[in-house]
Amino acid sequence: MELRRETGRDEGLPRWVRTLVVLAVMVVALVVVAMLLLGGEHGPGRHTAMSAPDATPVDR
Template identity: 50%
Template sequence: MTEHGTSAGVPRWVKVSGLIAAVLALLVVAVMLINGGEHGPGRHMSSGLSTPLVDVDERGRQLG
């Protein structure tokens, strides 16, 4: 005879934890897609830089 209340399967808390992790992962992907991929170091730079990133002369030519 089998005992009642015992199970050889995966515990319920593991299933629930996996489901929550999967939902959170899908939520993160959805937010990244909706955001338009605006992430990375370029996001932290202003669009109107006051100083150039390279040295240029008065004609706009790159120096040395």
């Protein structure tokens, strides 16, 4: 079975699929670069109270 068109190109993924994959990879790369360069307060420490008063034990 011949998988080539008259132009000689192999049948593969449609152009729109390749375009979406390339765009998705570019967006993910951009997000990763932005996270690395901009940093920010990400991570588990972000969800802890920074200005909470010290807890004192209560004797009962």
